[in-house]
Amino acid sequence: MERPLDEILAKDGRDGLVALPAIGTGIAGAIAEIIATGRWSQLERLRGEMDPEALFRSIPGIGPRYAHRLAEDAQLESLEDLEAALHSGELRIKGIGHRRKEMLAATLAERLGRVRLGTTHQPRPLPPVSMLLDVDRMYREKAAAGALRKIAPRRFNPKGEAWLPVLHARHDNWHFTAFFSNTRLAHELAKTHDWVVIYFQAEGQPEGRCTVVTETHGPMAGKRVVRGREDEKQLKEPA
Template identity: 45%
Template structure:
């Protein structure tokens, strides 16, 4: 479902997409991401701008695989282009700008209005459609007030339809997320170096315009990570804006994802850093 408020893209769509990809590359460079990642977006932008045929035609006739087969366009950037063609928006760009609004994003799903979108974000602390799909699959969504198994399943079907064109044709779900050890290393690094990291100015909960959120870009193994302190209403309400860390991850050939790391209170893992939704994995990790 396309957001009715999405910008209209008419002639020059290739240039519009190239501009957005180039802006991602520029922001990644400003935020000290690896030069490889910066160049990937810039090279893709230059290629798209030089295409002699509309990139939408390629997407419409050959799907995301057709985008992946283009020179300089890998799996992640193909997914970004598909998102732009489907909605006119690019979530990674909004994230890097500090202008992401998860509640508005969730409202693009049928059956999710403002109230339910707010409840999802504040309860599950997720900010992407991929993370919402994961919450459907593992049952967290159906436990939220206002959602039952039937509604959760219906939302899952809608999400699958929306995301199917963007995800790789085949992937191993068991390896879709980094290990607990890797996520906790990124979490520790983001908190230890917060005062020395580049920062973004969030649009939400920043009436004075003075607040800045540190952003860490980091590679570990095959995974690329972006970590920021949570800017959710719940984080502000409970005074956890310097405790809860939202970590986005991706790697070649796999869908992107998101985890939130917090300090646990009132459980056998009291005082430990844990990954929300993967508490059992965390318990096994600390037991080792």
């Protein structure tokens, strides 16, 4: 390279990376995260090494206490998750006020290569609920049949056992990665084989995430639902 990648990112944002030969939006996003943090959350996730708290502590102004709240209370796992939560207004963590949120948003925008471009945050596209439920069903069926590769997550796994099945799937223009939730809350509520976390990404778009669970009350009790999208009409999938 004639110019360091961090200089290209700082001056031209992700578009500057995408303009390089053979670099698409997905690889550009990975490069931006590695430049900003020295880590790539997707790779750590697939290796079972994901540590959201350590990732959030790499952001100036976030210490161990706030990093823990972001990972455990807000259930966030990546810089993209945090950015989306800040802009959607969904981040409600005690001790993180309006000024701190503005500072975090500015830092994330710079790290993710958005500030120099003058771009504004756009709502990430979402796959249809019916498609997410198809991925959820496929994952649970293959996991039950022992047909998926298992990883040994570092968190909440003192014996280092490879117990967590991982699914990769494509549907239309979407790429999905699914696995059972390995959060503190999932372990406390014994939901590590019920809650399914699905990461999704359309070509040229940022990554998103959702969780599919078995509803325990109300008219949807006993059905699989996508958290946050319970009111959509496509929710007909039984547990």
